[in-house]
Amino acid sequence: MGDKHENGSATRRRRTTISGGASAKRANGSTPASGAEERCLRNGCGAANGGAKAREAEAPARKEKSGDAADERLSCHSLQESLLSSASGYSNYRGILNWCVVMLVLSNARLFLENLIKYGILVDPIQVISLFLKDPYSWPAPCLVIASNAFIMAALYTERRLSVGTISEATGTFLYFINLSVILCFPAATVLTVTSMTSVGGVFALGVYTIVFLKLYSYMDVNRWCREIRKAKARTLSRSHSCPSVSRANGAAAHALVTYPGNLTHRDMYYFMFAPTLCYELNFPRSSRIRKRFLLRRLFEMLFFTQLLVGLIQQWMVPTIQNSMKPFQDMDFSRMVERLLKLAVPNHFIWLVFFYWFFHSSMNFVAELMQFGDREFYRDWWNSETVTYFWANWNIPVHKWCLRHFYKPMLQRGVNKWVAQTAVFLVSAFFHEYLVSIPLKMFRLWAFMGMMAQIPLAWFVGRFLRGNYGNAAMWMSLIIGQPIAVLMYVHDYYVLHSSQAQGGERGVEL
Structure with missing residues (x-):
């Protein structure tokens, strides 16, 4: 009996030693305790009781998952709309858009091949020059454009006289009326009377004069508003007697602000004449620098789309128009509708190319070259x-x-x-x-x-x-x-x- 008691005491001492050693190791961080042992030590319960409670907590979750799986087997439908319905809220139609582009390319490629087979190659860049010039020694359209400088200078010197009070507002308004009227009538009379003026050259010259007319009208209005503000401030004895100007620089451009009448200079006038806008301001928003890479991209687009426009007009549109004359003369309505629909495709495509060439490539090129900051030439009209x-x-x-x-x-x-x-x-x-x-x-x-x-x-x-x-x-x-x-x-x-x-x-x- 004594031996057994000693053996039991020795066993208990070994267990105590092992337990103490394990605790010391866990305290030193050398041997991490298991999750069950930590829960037992923290909650004061045995490892067996903690494991049982954990299994009891996991049992409802397993039952719930098995219930969900059963529900999925029983039901596979939910309340939802078709993707092509507006009520679905779906908006990712990228694949359909790509399909439309592919179909558009293929259909137009067929028309292009049909045109080549039927008419051959009709593109002639030299012929484009004849649209502007009948006689290589007579350039009426460029001469008209150069002559527009006389009307620009007339507006500038009229404003200078108005700014110092040499002439009255009524006299200035009358001079502007004469100047603007002649701007519209003089080029029109020249185009109608000069036989060497081509139709395309006439459109170009009249387009330039129309732009000059709109710009000078804006120039007249803005300077008149500045004089009105100056007179109002003079009447109220304000400290400042100049037309207010606001700096809206695009970037870190350091351009000196201009106040009225300091804007009445040749430099300011011709900057406005070449700027891609029709509305005059004393201080335009300016960009900080000229981006050469951006400028070269726009120049490349201008050259590319110019050639594309010439090719489309000569190769596609002109033959279609020529073939449309006989149905119009015979008043064959079915053929007229067919010709109209056939012309609609190249005409619309040319219009879209022209829009991009003019409003994006050309106007951005001019704006970048002149550091003109306002590049909103169009919005989302589509x-x-x-x-x-x-x-x-x-x-x-x-x-x-x-x-x-x-x-x-x-x-x-x-x-x-x-x-x-x-x-x-x-x-x-x-x-x-x-x-x-x-x-x-x-x-x-x-x-x-x-x-x-x-x-x-x-x-x-x-x-x-x-x-x-x-x-x-x-x-x-x-x-x-x-x-x-x-x-x-x-x-x-x-x-x-x-x-x-x-x-x-x-x-x-x-």
Whole structure:
């Protein structure tokens, strides 16, 4: 019995030693304790009891998971909309957009090959020069553009006289009226009378004079506002008697601010004349530097898209227009509609290329070269759901001019909003007809009526169409409306000149 008691005591001592050693090791960090032992030491319970409680806690979770799996086997449907439904909220149509692009490329590639097989290669870059010059020794369009400097200087020196009070406001307004009237009438009369002036050269010259007209009108208005502010401050005995100017530099450009009448210089005038805007300011927003890489990209785009436009017009559009003359002469309506739809594709594609070439590549190139900071030349007109939204966002320089110098002044004079909007469309229609009829030397008013037709179209789309339907109506008016005007002018031009040629032949025979 004594031996057994000693053996039991020795066993208990060994167990105590081992337990103490293990505790010492855990305290020193050499041997980590198991999770069950830590829970037992912390909660004061045995390892067996802790394991049982853990298994009891995990049992409902296992039952819940098994229940979910059973529910999934029983039910596989939920309340949801189809992806192509507007109520689904789904908006990732990238694959469909890529499909549309692929189909567009393939369909136009077929038309391109068909055109090559039927007509051969019609692209002739040398022929483009003849569109501007009939006689290599006579350059009427460039001479007209150079002559526009006389009207620019007349406006500058009129403003200088007004700034010092040499002439009255009434006299200055009269001089501006004469100057602006001659700007519109002089080039028109030259285009109509000079036989060496081509139609394309006439469009170019009249386009430059139209831009000069709009710029000088803005120049007149802004300087008049500055004089009014100066007089108002003089009456209130303010410390500052100059027209306020705000610096809105784009970047860290360090350009000195200009105040009235310090802006009446040749440098300021010609910066405005070449800047890609129609609205004058004393201090334009300026960029900090000229980005050469950006400039070269825009220059490359300009050269590439110029060649593309020439090729598309000569190879695709001209043959289609020529083949459309006979159905128009015979009044074959089914063939006329077919020709119209066939012309719609190249015409619209050329219009889109021209938009990118002019409003993005060319205007950004000029703006970067002149460090002009405001690059908002267009907005998202392609998302237009109304006709008015399109006309307000596809050509921002013209829209800003109309809003600042025509629409808002009319509202300030108490004119009705609808009447003011109609007047804006009327002015736009006049300039569209001015730029088309005079170079073609015939007056058919198709461009004028096309612009005025936008008023009832805008009312109809805004009243009855919304969302995607309004956007589709806008695209339809662009794709179909422009070819109709083109065909009408080409048909009338063809009929007019063919009748004149036949009359000349009869005269020779007589």
